[in-house]
Amino acid sequence: MIATACPSSPHPLPGPGAGPRLPWAGTTIFTVMSTLAARHGAINLGQGFPDFDCDPGLQQRVAEAMQAGHNQYAPMPGVPALREAIAVKVAALYGRAYDPESEITVTAGATQAIMAAVFALAGPGDEVIVLEPAYDCYLPAIELAGATAVRIPLDAARGYAVDWDRVRAAIGPRTRLLMLNFPHNPTGAVLDAADLQALEALLEGTGVVVLSDEVYEHIVFDGAAHASVSRSPALSARSVVVSSFGKTFHATGWKVGWCCAPAPLTAQLRRVHQFMVFAVSTPVQHGLAAWLGDPTPYRFLPAFYQAKRDRFVDGLSASRFRALPARGTYFVLADYSALSDLPEQAFARWLIEHHGVAAIPVSAFYREPVDRRVVRFCFAKQDSTLDAALARLQAA
Numbered sequence: 001m002i003a004t005a006c007p008s009s010p011h012p013l014p015g016p017g018a019g020p021r022l023p024w025a026g027t028t029i030f031t032v033m034s035t036l037a038a039r040h041g042a043i044n045l046g047q048g049f050p051d052f053d054c055d056p057g058l059q060q061r062v063a064e065a066m067q068a069g070h071n072q073y074a075p076m077p078g079v080p081a082l083r084e085a086i087a088v089k090v091a092a093l094y095g096r097a098y099d100p101e102s103e104i105t106v107t108a109g110a111t112q113a114i115m116a117a118v119f120a121l122a123g124p125g126d127e128v129i130v131l132e133p134a135y136d137c138y139l140p141a142i143e144l145a146g147a148t149a150v151r152i153p154l155d156a157a158r159g160y161a162v163d164w165d166r167v168r169a170a171i172g173p174r175t176r177l178l179m180l181n182f183p184h185n186p187t188g189a190v191l192d193a194a195d196l197q198a199l200e201a202l203l204e205g206t207g208v209v210v211l212s213d214e215v216y217e218h219i220v221f222d223g224a225a226h227a228s229v230s231r232s233p234a235l236s237a238r239s240v241v242v243s244s245f246g247k248t249f250h251a252t253g254w255k256v257g258w259c260c261a262p263a264p265l266t267a268q269l270r271r272v273h274q275f276m277v278f279a280v281s282t283p284v285q286h287g288l289a290a291w292l293g294d295p296t297p298y299r300f301l302p303a304f305y306q307a308k309r310d311r312f313v314d315g316l317s318a319s320r321f322r323a324l325p326a327r328g329t330y331f332v333l334a335d336y337s338a339l340s341d342l343p344e345q346a347f348a349r350w351l352i353e354h355h356g357v358a359a360i361p362v363s364a365f366y367r368e369p370v371d372r373r374v375v376r377f378c379f380a381k382q383d384s385t386l387d388a389a390l391a392r393l394q395a396a
């Protein structure tokens with residue numbers, strides 16, 4: 001590597017010889033598929049976002065915040081009223097009382113919380129365990145931080161369950177972080193209380209920090225309760241728990257999320273957060289703070305999305321797709337091997353071009369080539385959109 005000196009700094013900077021970052025990464029699969037869907041006029045069940053609007057009452061709260069003059073920088077860790085509202089919500093749901101002052105940080109969506117946490121807590125020489133399939137920003141975050149990813153597959157034959165023995169076997173002296181994401185994108189797998197116990201037991205006596213991405217915390221089906229790591233005193237004491245208002249309030253475009261972590265971990269995270277974005281949208285934070293006091297919107301979410309899951313899965317049963325179990329999130333995986341021998345990426349393009357429906361190839365969530373003939377559909381859509389897509393999928 002060629003090093004060039006910065007005149008004001010004694011430290012060498014990487015020169016052109018360092019090469020581009022993330023040389024293996026193309027444009028994200030979500031952007032690729034949404035672009036193709038738009039080009040072909042396809043129904044977009046690929047990228048995960050609702051095609052219905054967020055609540056007018058919430059929009060009103062944000063508009064009021066703007067009109068009240070909340071338009072300058074927010075405090076770096078987040079608007080106090082919002083951090084307090086998050087603390088109340090998390091304590092009511094999971095029984096862990098985070099201190100809004102020192103343990104809760106408002107971020108630019110879950111993506112930035114994850115980036116800040118990985119940058120703050122892992123670096124060269126450290127290993128970070130990730131479960132594959134993995135949400136697309138995890139491996140780039142680890143690589144940009146200079147740490148090494150240790151990838152462990154979820155067990156596809158057991159409904160993408162975690163093999164905790166494999167996780168235990170992967171933990172070594174260099175393991176710094178274990179990244180979890182349940183309810184799981186893209187598989188819809190969830191954890192239960194027994195998983196939390198297994199996790200507690202295997203981390204005991206280690207210095208491993210858990211980075212738990214729980215953005216789909218309110219989208220869990222069939223009467224199950226979300227197994228947040230915040231429920232376990234032992235786990236919450238070593239975890240950074242990330243969530244996002246985008247999923248919960250149908251407002252993915254607002255990009256406001258948060259993370260809860262014990263004060264020493266939060267202090268490390270904020271050291272990075274302050275230079276990554278400093279603070280995030282002030283009026284949106286005030287609007288969310290006013291809205292969060294009422295738990296009704298997220299209490300309805302499981303039933304709301306379960307009805308959509310059932311509608312979509314029922315419809316798929318009249319097609320040559322075979323839906324896999326979906327226990328949480330607003331995604332369902334579908335096996336298309338009865339329909340086509342094409343590999344996943346090619347199949348997803350073919351489906352757009354020939355049948356006008358966009359999906360996401362699950363292979364995009366793996367670092368090494370994988371091809372199980374499975375694609376992901378997003379069912380966070382109006383019933384009319386789902387029905388129109390189903391008619392096309394049934395004809396394929």
Ligand code: PMP
Pocket residue numbers: 048108109110111112135181185213215243244245246252255256257
């Ligand atoms: N994690 C997972 C598992 C996600 O699915 C998403 C977005 N769909 C994010 C993080 C990013 O959330 P945000 O849009 O709030 O950055």
Ligand code: GLN
Pocket residue numbers: 028030031046047048049185
């Ligand atoms: N998280 C969304 C998904 O899984 C997409 C977010 C994005 O486009 N980056 O589809």
